[in-house]
Amino acid sequence: MSSATADRPKAAQRIHSAAKDLFHRQGIRATGIEEVCRVAEATKMSLYRSYPSKDALVAAILEEDAAAYDAWFAEATALATAPAEKLRAVIAAIADKLEKPDFCGCPLLLAQAEFRDPGHPTFRLVAAYKSRIRDQLAGLAREAGAADPVLLGDTLAMLIDGAWCSLPYMGGPQAATVLRQSTAAIMDVLGKPA
Amino acid sequence: MSSATADRPKAAQRIHSAAKDLFHRQGIRATGIEEVCRVAEATKMSLYRSYPSKDALVAAILEEDAAAYDAWFAEATALATAPAEKLRAVIAAIADKLEKPDFCGCPLLLAQAEFRDPGHPTFRLVAAYKSRIRDQLAGLAREAGAADPVLLGDTLAMLIDGAWCSLPYMGGPQAATVLRQSTAAIMDVLGKPA
DNA sequence: TCTTGATGATACCGACCGGTCACTTACTAT
């Protein structure tokens, strides 16, 4: 067992990844810290040595999620040069995500539904993240020369959030297909100059 | 106080409406039954005399929500005659809903985010409701002569769900405007025969 | 007037939750 324990990630890391997975799949309120520790094969004391509270653990995970999405957005847009192509690349990347079998929706959007108080840190974090995405989409739409860049950007934002939500009743493949085709159609109409 | 108590709704009714409001605004898991009873000015015993459990109360409210949405859908579409006009009427009615100041999103969609287990009654109820809406939209799209009715219907379904989600970071008025304009554009493109 | 059904008041239960405690184990760097 010595070799197994040697390669084993640190307790804090195990707790972090277990919590991320459980919070995402089951929901944050539905997941107790004892379950997190059991799945992480760690103890509560290890959790509380790394994070001062469950809320702090939640915040750390959601901040990481938001940062990962920012990086992923930058990466997806970096592959293209023209602004319109950047928008298409973002949509394509989201559609690919939707098709992954075990994907169950945007973690940040789900989290916001669990913490609906506008003053709650989680709510604010998600709102800030979504606003950032919204601004980026509108910026690309403006660079692409859309007649009404805010309208195009907000429409894409709506379709993206709608795609996350449609996952449970539409299924990943169909959600991906609809997102791809509807955004293509929308960009044909709203992407042109006035 | 006698006149006040005389006109007062029955305890079961007060509990029902208080729970509906709190579950919608704060979330189901975030609302305890004691808070429901306090707001309803009733006692726990009155609650449990009318409903066998909190889950049953939740189910009753969500079923009522779903039924109300069905009736509201029928009413919105009844005003128009042509299928394309029916679709426009549904979108218009949703946009109006979005603009109401105290509206905070589709109760069923929010509830599903709280109960993510596919086997949970709440999850299933919402999935069934969303599928029904999806079918109705596709049906109207087919009657309207769309080249790909499923694509049009699913696109509209996505935009609608996206509109609910965009409420926190976009605001009701802007969400309504975007929904109106984007659906008009989409129906121009996808609403025509092949 | 007497009954009856609905409601209120309140104390209580067991279970679970987030979080803390004192103490032990095991690895590792010097």
Next chain:
DNA sequence: ATAGTAAGTGACCGGTCGGTATCATCAAGA
């Protein structure tokens, strides 16, 4: 060998949760 540090163990705390039991109140109808 030793000391420092990360991690584990299991009991425990106060609070809250969903849910129940008992008894009192009170209005309306026979």
